[in-house]
Amino acid sequence: MATPSERAERGKAARKRAPRSSHGRWIPSSQRPDPVAVLERQSVDRLPDLVPIRYGRMAVSPFAFLRGAAAVMAADLAAQRHTGLTVQLCGDAHLLNFGVYASPERTLLFDVNDFDETLQGPFEWDVKRLAASVAVAALQNGTTKAKAHRAAQVTVESYRLAMRGLAARGELEVWYERIAEDDLMALAHGAASRGRLQERLARARRRTSLQALGKLTVKDGTGRHIVDDPPLLERVTDVDRVTLGKIFSDYRSSLAEERRLLLDRFRFVDAARKVVGVGSVGTRCFVLLLEGRDDGDPLFLQIKEASASVLEQHLGPSPHTHHGHRVVSGQRLTQAAGDIFLGWMTGPEQRHFYWRQLRDMKGSAEVETMSPSVLRDYARLCGRALARAHARSGDRIAIAAYLGGSDVFDRATADFALRYAGQNADDYAALGAAIAAGVVTAAPGV
Template sequence: MSSPAERAAQGKRARKYAPRSSHAPWIPAADRPDPVVVLERQGADRLPDLLPVRYGRMAAGPFAFLRGAAAVMAGDLAAIPHTGLTVQLCGDAHLSNFGLFASPERSLLFDLDDFDETYPGPFEWDVKRLAASVAVAARDNGHPDKQAHLAALACVGAYRANMRRLARLGELAAWYERVDAHELLPLIRSARHRRRAEQTLAQATRRTSLHALAKLTETTPDGRRRIIHDPPLLEPAGISDAAALRKMFGDYRSTLAEERRRLLDRYRFVDAARKVVGVGSVGTRCFVLLLTGRDADDPLFLQIKEAGRSVLEEHIPYHGTHLHPGHRVVSGQRLLQAAGDIFLGWMTGPQGRAFYWRQLRDMKGSADIAAMPPDELLTYVRLCGTTLARAHARSGDRIAIAAYLGGADTFDRATAAFALRYADQTARDHATLRRALSAGVLTAAPQA
């Protein structure tokens, strides 16, 4: 292992081939692919009856489009010179992919919460996607560009400040860092913001499997529990799907630690359903399993989600060991999150498709970004920037990255400038999608 001085020198050397100020420009390449073509290519292996749901959700506005267009932005980032300072990327680090969840010790934590696209790559790709999402969200909320720029600047500044703080810590101290949600409340100065945060924490605490039992299931006339029918978003699995899920369950179980396998063995299978989730994931194969433990009032909901290739894979040679896409997602989540889901696992399903498993609800919650005024958004994006730095510090060389970023705000200002320029690009891409829908090239399902 290199000394701290050598690691810092490596980070400073990266400035020679990717100066901090070089992150500001965004000029689309002349041969930049049509974003609709990129989305159609992604949809080729997805469930065709769900693609209109995806396009309908993405058409709602530029921020919704950005959420679903990780593949589009991955290609754009790959066309820009990068630092070469590698971390385990989230791969889709936009504002809506941060949230609350329970640790195994039942503390409520704030962290990244989506890892479908996780992959090793240059740290700044996550930072740029996050900053761009800040600018797009601010504009969607009606904030002027001055406020959008200020928010993006605050987000990146928080990332840099926390990475520099983490660089001064020992290895274990940096690894054990976490953001306890309840510890955030005293830091919120506005009484209005604090009340909103308290409501979000309270809602997350109630979002358990028992809460899902009341919301997602019904009792049949013969007294059995069944997942409700709410097409196309939630549909009971057919006989063949249910049989396949039972078989997959055993393979998934083998990827858990021994003590967790024993815990899982105390539950029995009750029902399964196909479920539509997210924006970018719509059309991938996703199921929900209802299990019961001690009795019918002791439920466990597991989500089984298809794992494909990361959108980053075609742009970065893979040097990792997890060739199985489900294993890639699980490994990335365990590395990036401060505390992991005890039922996180993976397996291969029918037709060789890869899947990963996790709890559907375990005190999970998220902020209502669309309702945030400028000052509240500023507080939230700082938290997200701080959290992303903590995640990157677990897998990358935090000392080298901190040295690259430096004490001045050069990187912050450059990335904030990029964020606004990319927000312009996102608005153009969203308009392209809307035109494709109007022309009948794509079909969008009406949104509730």
């Protein structure tokens, strides 16, 4: 095993492969793939009736476009130099893929919360996507380029300082590190800010299966069932009990033994297809309603299709041949605490899926309404959370040594973020033009 000083030297050596100042560059090559073509290739294996909803949601704003364009940015990042300092990447580390959720002990934690694209890769790919999302959000909210640049730089500075702090700590201490509710409250400035944060946390605590029972179901003469709300929520009325039994058995086997016992105490009630997110629209996603002790003891599970990560085309295949396993493994490795029902299975047509609770006190920020100062504070928090996530799977000492004590990497990555925000605006306009020309079909407002 390498010593801390040897690991630090490895990090400094990476500056020769990718000087810290080099991260500020962004000049699209003449061979850059057409962004709409990249999105269209993703649509080939998606449910055709839902693809227009995806385009409609991406066409809402530049930030919405960025959310759905992880594949576009992955190709752009792959065209740049990289450090070779690998971590378990989130793969889609934009601002809205962070948020609060409940630990198994029912403590609210703040962390990365989306892992559909997770894969091993250069740490800076996540940092650059996060910084770019900050710049895009800031500009969309009407701030100046200078303030957008500052917000992006604050994000990267927070990541660097957190990583340097983690590099000096012991292995178990790093593994148990988390950002909990008390840490969030300490970041709120002033009574008004603390009040707004307390309300958002209280709202997250109310987002449970019991709340979903009241919003998504109805009880009539035939019993309790999920309410149809097409095309966003459509009951699966022809559930094959044999198929369902096999699906549950396969999923059950991916859980720890004590959680299998817990799952066995619930019975199946109903299922529905559900449209989720922006970039995920068109992939196969379902919600299952289970019942425990009685009608007032519900459990909603979400079953989401897992396809190849958009990063695999550029970084090589995952060591996990099952993409549901890839997502679950990446989430378990990266998050400070995980969903007790997180698991995976193979569904009909040999498609890969992963399972998790539909609502487990999950909450996310409203980035589009943030003032410049609030956006900076939130971005700083996301940078810290990303560093904590990367420190669990990567060589935090090497990464910290690469980043160093100066702001060279911070400023360069902020330069990139602002330049890439301009590229994202051009790509967003290209999607709008394609929709107007009838090249792709969008369903707005769904």
